[in-house]
Amino acid sequence: EVQLVESGGGLVQPGGSLRLSCEASGFTFSSYWMHWVRQAPGKGLVWVSCINSDGSSTSYADSVKGRFTISRDNAKKTLYLQMNSLRAEDTAVYYCARGFSGSDPWGQGTLVTVSS
Amino acid sequence: QSALTQPASVSGSPGQSITISCTGTSSDVGGYNYVSWYQQHPGKAPKLMIYEVSNRPSGVSNRFSGSKSGNTASLTISGLQAEDEADYSCSSYTSSSTVVFGGGTKLTVL
Numbered sequence: 170e171v172q173l174v175e176s177g178g179g180l181v182q183p184g185g186s187l188r189l190s191c192e193a194s195g196f197t198f199s200s201y202w203m204h205w206v207r208q209a210p211g212k213g214l215v216w217v218s219c220i221n222s223d224g225s226s227t228s229y230a231d232s233v234k235g236r237f238t239i240s241r242d243n244a245k246k247t248l249y250l251q252m253n254s255l256r257a258e259d260t261a262v263y264y265c266a267r268g269f270s271g272s273d274p275w276g277q278g279t280l281v282t283v284s285s
Numbered sequence: 286q287s288a289l290t291q292p293a294s295v296s297g298s299p300g301q302s303i304t305i306s307c308t309g310t311s312s313d314v315g316g317y318n319y320v321s322w323y324q325q326h327p328g329k330a331p332k333l334m335i336y337e338v339s340n341r342p343s344g345v346s347n348r349f350s351g352s353k354s355g356n357t358a359s360l361t362i363s364g365l366q367a368e369d370e371a372d373y374s375c376s377s378y379t380s381s382s383t384v385v386f387g388g389g390t391k392l393t394v395l
Contacts, residue, residue, distance in 0.1 A: 204384065206331075206386075213288070213372075213374060213386060213387070213388045213389035214323070214325075214331065214374050214376075214386045214389065215288075215386060216376070216383065216384040216385060216386055219383075219384065228381075228382050228383050229383075230286060230383060231286055264330060264331070266331075269319075270319050270321070270336055270337050270378075271319075271321040271333050271335075271336025271337060271340075271342070272321065272323075272331075272333060273332075273333035273336075273342055274330075274332075274333075275330040275331050275332070276330065277330055278330060
């Protein structure tokens with residue numbers, strides 16, 4: 170079964186850091202682009218970042234550029250999102266998703282709450 | 286990176302057809318055939334329903350179809366069923382090598 174499982178979310182103070190992980194199983198992880206997408210409570214989906222299959226190319230939304238870093242370890246079949254200088258507006262459920270032209274599947278999400 | 290424009294809500298009765306629009310610009314929807322549609326039930330992860338404008342993933346009902354004209358993409362659901370009640374979001378690749386989502390549309394089956 171193709172599956173993505175996120176972890177690493179939690180409560181962090183403004184200005185703090187967190188690293189999210191997304192562990193893949195059931196498919197050849199190293200062959201796929203991967204994305205992070207977030208959803209604030211009661212709001213719509215917002216794209217955060219993506220990375221190509223070998224990790225050599227990355228892209229970021231303007232709102233996180235310079236603060237967040239996407240990376241992957243194909244040997245561990247794991248995608249990461251390093252989040253620094255966190256702000257209240259970064260509070261959201263963070264999803265990882267597989268694929269470039271249409272993301273499928275998505276993980277179950279991990280909640281990040283930025284609050285003092 | 287402005288969000289794509291979707292109606293906040295649409296509704297229809299069982300058996301009817303509805304269409305959800307997704308309007309962008311020539312730098313995203315109009316410039317690429319990389320428009321996707323996602324269905325999301327409350328508390329659940331999004332599910333891919335349409336990719337590359339009009340392609341259905343395996344397992345998605347053929348009641349769901351996608352199209353594009355100019356800078357506007359559309360998702361049509363025919364033969365509405367109660368289980369179709371959910372939020373629907375579109376996304377597109379952009380000329381900045383990023384991805385942009387729409388604000389989402391809540392579908393109510395009356």
